[in-house]
Amino acid sequence: MQENFTCKNCGNSFTGKFCNNCGEKVYAEKDRSVVHLLSEGFHFITHLEGSFFNTIIILFKRPGKLSYDYCNGIRKKYFKPLSLFLLLVILYLLFPLFDGLNSKPGEHFRHSLYGGYAKRKAIEIILERQWTEAELGKAFVQVSEKISKFLLFIIIPVMALFSWMISFKKRKYFYDNFIFSIEANSFFILWAFLIFPVLFRIFYYFFPVVDDTYGLYILLLNLCCFLLYVVAASKRFFGFNWGYSIGYSLLYTFILAMFFQYVYKFILFFLTMHLI
Numbered sequence: 001m002q003e004n005f006t007c008k009n010c011g012n013s014f015t016g017k018f019c020n021n022c023g024e025k026v027y028a029e030k031d032r033s034v035v036h037l038l039s040e041g042f043h044f045i046t047h048l049e050g051s052f053f054n055t056i057i058i059l060f061k062r063p064g065k066l067s068y069d070y071c072n073g074i075r076k077k078y079f080k081p082l083s084l085f086l087l088l089v090i091l092y093l094l095f096p097l098f099d100g101l102n103s104k105p106g107e108h109f110r111h112s113l114y115g116g117y118a119k120r121k122a123i124e125i126i127l128e129r130q131w132t133e134a135e136l137g138k139a140f141v142q143v144s145e146k147i148s149k150f151l152l153f154i155i156i157p158v159m160a161l162f163s164w165m166i167s168f169k170k171r172k173y174f175y176d177n178f179i180f181s182i183e184a185n186s187f188f189i190l191w192a193f194l195i196f197p198v199l200f201r202i203f204y205y206f207f208p209v210v211d212d213t214y215g216l217y218i219l220l221l222n223l224c225c226f227l228l229y230v231v232a233a234s235k236r237f238f239g240f241n242w243g244y245s246i247g248y249s250l251l252y253t254f255i256l257a258m259f260f261q262y263v264y265k266f267i268l269f270f271l272t273m274h275l276i
Contacts, residue, residue, distance in 0.1 A: 052087070055079040059187055063229050064236030067180040071171070081182040085156070088189045093149045095194070103148075105140050108269045113262055121273050136276075144272040151268055152189065155259065156181050162255050166248060170238040180237050184252070187229050192222040227253045 005026050006013055012021035019026075055078050058066050066078060079087075108118040126136055156178065163177040171177055200218070230249040234240055240248060 051077065051079045052084070055084060056190070059183065059190070062236070063187070064180070064183070064233035067176075067183045067233070067237045071173075071176045071179055081179055081186070085153075085182050085186045085189070088186055088194070089149050089152055092189060092193045093146070103144065103265065103268070105137050108265065111265065114266050114269070118269055121269075125273065125276065139276045140272055143275050144268060147271050147275070148268055151264060151271075152185075154267070155185055155256070155264070158259060158263075159185065159252070159256060163252065166251060167238055170240065180233070184226075184230055184233060185256075187233075188222075188226050188256075191225055191229075196222060196225075223253055223257060226256075 004013060004015055005019075007019040007022060007024050009024040010019065010022045012019050014020050017026050018024070055066060058078070066081065069075070070078060070081060105118070105122055109115050109122070111118060122133075122136060125131070126133065129136075131139075160174060160178040160181040163181055164171075164174050167177060171180070196218075227249050230252050231245050234248050234252075235242065235245040238245075238248075
């Protein structure tokens, strides 16, 4: 006869190793050992390695399949899309190989939309703190490099809304478009901010770049790679024909680029200047 337990978390009475109400585990004395702690850590790492890398392989090998399967109830073999995006953002935060979305104050001063406001705000802070321009620049970079990563999360709902508006009835739920946007932008972060910078540094080691405009070329190259990914992913996920997939992807990439250039950068500047 199985022993009856009272859950310490919710007070439910049950039999077995797990509470049938909240899922809390019944811990025995052996669970308090260091060996058990290490075994739990080993299980987490092996589970992470298996599901994470399998998901990354699917991301590159079959664009759109992660979203398609996840929205149709096939989830067990995949790393959760939102967790994947979060992990990639953390990796980008820990290993900033490129400036990427970070920017120095001068880039904001030259912005066509809010450059005037940016200059006035900088002068205001310099006078208030009695800083030099160099001191402001150093403080700005230190704050913005952290904010810029976490601001990436606002991209998902914005692009999901746009996708929902132009995909018509192919995927009628906003949730589906939300998952698709997580996949597409996870690829963008993984490729543009983690994988490509490594490849570029290897290339730069053998062929040093002296052209000051190489940053623009890198941006265009990454946007083209993203565009091709969205074409393949949207065709598989939404079931578009090739013509509609290309049109959808061109619009999606254009909106993403405009969002980064005008909305994201302004929010980043505004928050950074108020948190310095």
